[in-house]
Amino acid sequence: MTERSAIEAGSSEGRDARCGAKLRGGGLCSRPPAAGKRRCRRHGGIPGFGARAGNRNALKHGAFTGQALAERRRIAAFIRECRQTMEGMESG
Numbered sequence: 001m002t003e004r005s006a007i008e009a010g011s012s013e014g015r016d017a018r019c020g021a022k023l024r025g026g027g028l029c030s031r032p033p034a035a036g037k038r039r040c041r042r043h044g045g046i047p048g049f050g051a052r053a054g055n056r057n058a059l060k061h062g063a064f065t066g067q068a069l070a071e072r073r074r075i076a077a078f079i080r081e082c083r084q085t086m087e088g089m090e091s092g
Helices: 001-009 066-091
Strands: none
Touching: none
């Protein structure tokens, strides 16, 4: 198994395993992966990377909640129906 295919398969063969993240120059990162991870610390192998489960910090205004989207769809459908009714009255 080649080094690249071992990385893609998620195998970590001791010291031979490498991060393998694509670099801007087109090559692959040759740093060893973080413990128990496929990528090095620089490319996302940091423990606890990302927001905690149920993190509400990103929710600022609620404009994109499921309820708000459903309400906008319902309003848009009502407006379409009104326009169709008005067009029918004008032509008929």
